[in-house]
Amino acid sequence: MRSVCEVVGLYYMQTLGCPKNQVDSDKLEGYLEAQGYEGTTDPDGADLVVVNTCAFIEAARQESIDTVLMLAERRRPDARLVVTGCMAERYGDELRDALPEVDLVAGFGHDLVGTAPLSATSVPVALGATRTAPPPLTGGFDLLELPRPAARAPWAYVKVAEGCDRICGFCAIPSFRGKQRSRTYDDVLAEVDRLLEAPAAAGAPPLREVVLVAQDLASYGRDRTGPGRATRTGSQGRPSPIAALTRAVAQRVERTRLLYLYPSGLTDELIGAVLDTGVPYFDLSLQHVSRPHLARMRRWGDGERFLRRIADIRAAEPAATFRSSFILGYPGETERDQDQLLEFLATAQVDWAGFFTFSKEDGTHAAGLPDQVAPELALERLRECAELQDTITAAKRDALVGSTRRVLVDAPGLGRTVHEAPEIDGIVHVPADLTVGDLVDLALVGAEGPDLRAVPVDALAATGAAAT
Ligand code: SF4
Numbered sequence: 001m002r003s004v005c006e007v008v009g010l011y012y013m014q015t016l017g018c019p020k021n022q023v024d025s026d027k028l029e030g031y032l033e034a035q036g037y038e039g040t041t042d043p044d045g046a047d048l049v050v051v052n053t054c055a056f057i058e059a060a061r062q063e064s065i066d067t068v069l070m071l072a073e074r075r076r077p078d079a080r081l082v083v084t085g086c087m088a089e090r091y092g093d094e095l096r097d098a099l100p101e102v103d104l105v106a107g108f109g110h111d112l113v114g115t116a117p118l119s120a121t122s123v124p125v126a127l128g129a130t131r132t133a134p135p136p137l138t139g140g141f142d143l144l145e146l147p148r149p150a151a152r153a154p155w156a157y158v159k160v161a162e163g164c165d166r167i168c169g170f171c172a173i174p175s176f177r178g179k180q181r182s183r184t185y186d187d188v189l190a191e192v193d194r195l196l197e198a199p200a201a202a203g204a205p206p207l208r209e210v211v212l213v214a215q216d217l218a219s220y221g222r223d224r225t226g227p228g229r230a231t232r233t234g235s236q237g238r239p240s241p242i243a244a245l246t247r248a249v250a251q252r253v254e255r256t257r258l259l260y261l262y263p264s265g266l267t268d269e270l271i272g273a274v275l276d277t278g279v280p281y282f283d284l285s286l287q288h289v290s291r292p293h294l295a296r297m298r299r300w301g302d303g304e305r306f307l308r309r310i311a312d313i314r315a316a317e318p319a320a321t322f323r324s325s326f327i328l329g330y331p332g333e334t335e336r337d338q339d340q341l342l343e344f345l346a347t348a349q350v351d352w353a354g355f356f357t358f359s360k361e362d363g364t365h366a367a368g369l370p371d372q373v374a375p376e377l378a379l380e381r382l383r384e385c386a387e388l389q390d391t392i393t394a395a396k397r398d399a400l401v402g403s404t405r406r407v408l409v410d411a412p413g414l415g416r417t418v419h420e421a422p423e424i425d426g427i428v429h430v431p432a433d434l435t436v437g438d439l440v441d442l443a444l445v446g447a448e449g450p451d452l453r454a455v456p457v458d459a460l461a462a463t464g465a466a467a468t
Pocket of ligand 1: 164165166167168171172174215216262
């Protein structure tokens, strides 16, 4: 049996795509480290180079392939190059044929070191924890329940479910990630507890913020039966699974943040649970606002309902922060749809928004729809929206200048208030001597586009300026 101290080689992990993929990489790193590998930030010196790919849209696939080719050039001749993640799962055979420089294309739950799927017996338990074994997936082991190393930053994503039960017309995710499979409360909370305990042993900063993620986070738990079973909001007086989980996580850690909320899942109960965490941040996955267009997308809602929900939340918490994402150029989109979206953006005044042009994905409902929108027109509409939103975001950031906010120091010189999600939104520049992992009250003294600048309150007082 291998000693825990024996290093069998160095691994380099490159992660592409969304936060959900980052969690998968964390789990794979935990697995590799338990196998005796040690992480390195230098791909040139690694024995094992892993690319965790993204297959969401064409641009993401191209970035994944470019990264694989770049690392194939840089790696040592005897190093092993492994491609895993969504592209490996969705286009495994094509990748094997097209990229002979790759040593292994490993779908979800397959071993990166050998060639076999990970098995329940091959998966070590990190951080001294015990866990209940999840049901194995076809051909492999569920990444959701793999152990993970201590977070390198004072925040960490925690994935609470995999897959999705919805049928959005543009989205291929359910076809390769499968139906939703929620973890139990106990497994999620055990992972949070391990992340909270791990930094002391690993010399990492203390964990201050947990970011809950899933493809359809508001639906967390609805697929479960038996212990940890989901109930719909308010039925029989029981809390909805996501609201209950949010409250339970918030009892453990200073900040709890939720990403990716399908708008129909934003119930009063969930809004209350989010506001009670002290992180009034709402990431609403809206995609569009025109009702007929959303129907074409096979999604729920319309701009009026979304505006009402945003107004309800602002009535309860005027400082609430909103993020959303929108797709431009989905088949059938008209000038009228575009005008409605622009009007919505101007009215809603969300703090953050991401815009994407439609990508025609194999096997999706939208791929076969008539009235495909020319890519140039989709891009033009995207630019129109992004230009408007940039001015709104900048004004929102300017409005924070002059206030004092609690800032979490993420890295030397960099922090975040509750208004910014990590890696997605703007940042706060803070004095470089502040300790990583500390939560400090700072005066916001300047804004530049999406980013803010903060100084200690007493330093501001010394200069005679006032913070409100
Ligand atoms: S909710 Fe998200 S993951 Fe699920 S089908 Fe729609 S876009 Fe895809």
